[in-house]
Amino acid sequence: MNNNLFTKELKRNRKNLTIWSTITVGFTFMILSIYPFMQEMGQDLTVMMDKMPAELSKAMGMDSQTWSSILGFYSTYYGIYIIVLIGIFSTSTAATIISKEEKDGTSEFLLTKPLSRKSIFVSKLASLSILVLIIYLLQSIFAGIGMSLFNDMETDWSTLFVMHIHGLVLILFFSCIGVLISMFVKPKKNFMGMVVGIVFGSYFLDAIGKATEATNWISYISPFHYLSFSVNDPDFQVNYLSALVLLLIGAAMLVFSYTVYKKKDIGA
Amino acid sequence: MLAIETNNLSKFYGKHRGIENVSLSIDKGEVFGFIGPNGAGKSTTIRTILGLLIPSSGSAQIFGQDAQKEGAKVREKIGYLPSEVNYYDEMSSRELLEYHARFYPKSDLSKIEELATYFELDLEKKITDLSFGNKKKCAIIQAVLHQPELLILDEPTSGLDPLMQNRFFDLLDQENEKGTTIFFSSHILSEIQRMCDRAAIIRNGKIEAVEDIQALLEKQMKKARFVFQSIPENLQFPAGVQHEKWHQNKLTFDYVGPIADLIKWMAKLELADAVLEEPDLESIFMNYYER
Incomplete structure (x- = not known):
């Protein structure tokens, strides 16, 4: 671990982090601030929800019950917007934090310094973790503040907590995928399309899978399936097994990425 | 002790040959030339010694330490001037040089100012706004800033005007007098003739000959x-x-x-x-x- 490199990476990504954090926090606040208006519509909304095709409401993970509380309302947006947004930021940062140096040719500068590849890899991942945790924590804190501001009932903090733990594991998992793909995709490529595809794609695979019995199997290939946000489920709690398995797979992807990076020819 | 020693160093890219069985012995304090046409394998040899490329076979030692296994320690003693300078566009020269210096315990930050004046480089300009020649000047300062024991120079004068080339050669003379070993790769023979004691001639990835420059001329x-x-x-x-x-x-x-x-x-x-x-x-x- 090299401090000089670690701090430089944080500085280098600070602008990007600020932009994405602002968007994510802004979105969180917007969603929560809409809730009081939705609540006023009350009965009408329930009627409307019941008229929706069952497949669609299942795919979106909502029914007339869901929107009866601010937590339920927030949970339907948490997956599709918040986690996808943070996921895209984390995965794209993960995909570029090492490969950007190769793309810009600066890897020659970095790798001729008195640093081992291990130290470079570890320092960069340490910066990445901090960046990901900052955006995640900022969003969580503002979600908490928003809940307190716009909820006229008692907030169920422990359920919110469970949902956000699931979110964190998913974000970390996607970040590991980002690091892994950067080892195999030519660094000259723009990763953004691929990253959006993977994160959004995972969400939609899960959504399609949920819609009908026949498509259930599809959701098994999506990490979203294993860490759900269905807060109205009476058994809703942290799925430790899934979290552990996803984190282990993530760690394995990092170890594998490192073995690739260690033996990689840089530039030419 | 030898400054650089390579034993049958080879690098293949799949079936394509980069370099083959390159064996060199460069003494401490020597100015050693490395001549060859473009694509002969000069940069590949250098990049393998620096650990950027993983050799297919053979080994390289710098001051007796293995360049692959103890790469980080070895690189602390090396100053490297690349033929093509690629730096962080968003940094100014000063930021880049300070960032560089923080990787080395022996760096003397006051030398940044001194060398920038000597080479007439504007330290506040962003890298992205620098001309090819000015980027090269920044790279030269970067190569000598941490007082390396070994300087590896890859086509060092490309982009420099004749006045700056002379200042650069004077700087190299001073460094060499202090005991710095210099590995000078170039396809410009007059430079090699001016700077070097001995030179290796590389062609199609293989060392053709290692000659004493004086003996070669005589x-x-x-x-x-x-x-x-x-x-x-x-x-x-x-x-x-x-x-x-x-x-x-x-x-x-x-x-x-x-x-x-x-x-x-x-x-x-x-x-x-x-x-x-x-x-x-x-x-x-x-x-x-x-x-």
């Missing part, structure tokens, strides 16, 4: 130019004459052989003028390539 070979009063008929050349060329009554050729034989031969001719001179490195070099 190596028997002479360039001869004659002006004849009258062009002799059926002129017989002594053995060792090559590349003979007539231009009216003027004759030039290269001669490799005992000088006494040449003088005996000359004595029989009716000459208006005769010049015998040492060849420049260029012709010796071409001589290597033609073989």
Whole structure:
């Protein structure tokens, strides 16, 4: 671990982090601030929800019950917007934090310094973790503040907590995928399309899978399936097994990425 | 102790050969040239020594330490000037040099200012706004800033104007006097001739020869130019004459052989003028390539 490199990476990504954090926090606040208006519509909304095709409401993970509380309302947006947004930021940062140096040719500068590849890899991942945790924590804190501001009932903090733990594991998992793909995709490529595809794609695979019995199997290939946000489920709690398995797979992807990076020819 | 020692260093990209069995021994304090045409494997050799490329076989030692296994320690002693400078666009030269310096315990930050003045480099300008030559100046400062024991220079003068080239050579002389070993890779022979004690000639990924520059220049070979009063008929050349060329009554050729034989031969001719001179490195070099 090299401090000089670690701090430089944080500085280098600070602008990007600020932009994405602002968007994510802004979105969180917007969603929560809409809730009081939705609540006023009350009965009408329930009627409307019941008229929706069952497949669609299942795919979106909502029914007339869901929107009866601010937590339920927030949970339907948490997956599709918040986690996808943070996921895209984390995965794209993960995909570029090492490969950007190769793309810009600066890897020659970095790798001729008195640093081992291990130290470079570890320092960069340490910066990445901090960046990901900052955006995640900022969003969580503002979600908490928003809940307190716009909820006229008692907030169920422990359920919110469970949902956000699931979110964190998913974000970390996607970040590991980002690091892994950067080892195999030519660094000259723009990763953004691929990253959006993977994160959004995972969400939609899960959504399609949920819609009908026949498509259930599809959701098994999506990490979203294993860490759900269905807060109205009476058994809703942290799925430790899934979290552990996803984190282990993530760690394995990092170890594998490192073995690739260690033996990689840089530039030419 | 040797500054650089490579043993049968090879690098293949799949079936494509980068370098093959490169063995070099460079003494501490030496200025060692590395000559070869573009694509001969100069940069590949350097990049393998620096640990950017993983060798297919063979090994490289820097001051007795393995360049792969102990790469981080080894690189602390090396200053590297790349042929193509790619730095962080968003940084200014000062930020880049300070960032560089923080990786080395021996760095002297006050030298940044001093060297920037010497090379007339504006430290506040962003890298992205620098011309090719100015980027090179920044890279030169970067290479010497941490007082390395070994300087590895890859095509160091490309992009520098003649004035800056001279200042750069003066700086190298000073560094060398302090005991710094210099590995100087170039395809410009006059530079090698000016700077180096010995040079390796690389071609198609293989070392063709390692020669003492002085010995190379003195190596028997002479360039001869004659002006004849009258062009002799059926002129017989002594053995060792090559590349003979007539231009009216003027004759030039290269001669490799005992000088006494040449003088005996000359004595029989009716000459208006005769010049015998040492060849420049260029012709010796071409001589290597033609073989």
